[in-house]
Amino acid sequence: MDSALIGTLGVIILVVVIAAGAYALARRSARPRPKAAPRPAIPTEQKARPAQPQAAPRPDHAPTPRRPTAPPASPAGAADPEEQLHKALLRKVRGNRETAERLIQFEARKAPGASRSTLMRNAIERWEQDNR
Numbered sequence: 416m417d418s419a420l421i422g423t424l425g426v427i428i429l430v431v432v433i434a435a436g437a438y439a440l441a442r443r444s445a446r447p448r449p450k451a452a453p454r455p456a457i458p459t460e461q462k463a464r465p466a467q468p469q470a471a472p473r474p475d476h477a478p479t480p481r482r483p484t485a486p487p488a489s490p491a492g493a494a495d496p497e498e499q500l501h502k503a504l505l506r507k508v509r510g511n512r513e514t515a516e517r518l519i520q521f522e523a524r525k526a527p528g529a530s531r532s533t534l535m536r537n538a539i540e541r542w543e544q545d546n547r
Contacts, residue, residue, distance in 0.1 A: 500535040507542045518542065 501515070508514040518538040523529070526537065 497532045497535070500532055500539065504535050504539050504542070507539060507546075 504515045504518065505512065508518070518541070519531070519534050522534040522537045522541070526533065
């Protein structure tokens with residue numbers, strides 16, 4: 416073969432190899448990378464606290480039971496239904512009381528004679544329909 420032809424073939428092969436490498440690199444960088452797994456939390460060393468001296472119990476005195484500071488919680492079903500509806504509406508509007516009241520007022524304009532419970536129920540239903 417002619418040396419000029421061999422040199423030309425070498426250059427062509429070199430250009431093809433470089434183009435293939437550039438193509439592969441472009442595809443790899445365009446592909447989204449998988450997210451790395453979250454790292455496990457590294458436990459921090461807890462500082463040892465010095466022992467607190469405790470008073471010795473008095474032998475002639477029995478410990479008094481503690482009284483609860485808050486009244487006992489009522490069962491879940493015993494709460495006022497209107498209050499439950501109001502809390503549900505507040506959860507829908509992420510605690511924004513002005514928005515909840517505005518929704519109730521809107522329902523009151525739609526149904527003037529309805530009870531507050533009905534208005535709140537309708538406001539919740541309308542909110543759910545609008546936010547699907």
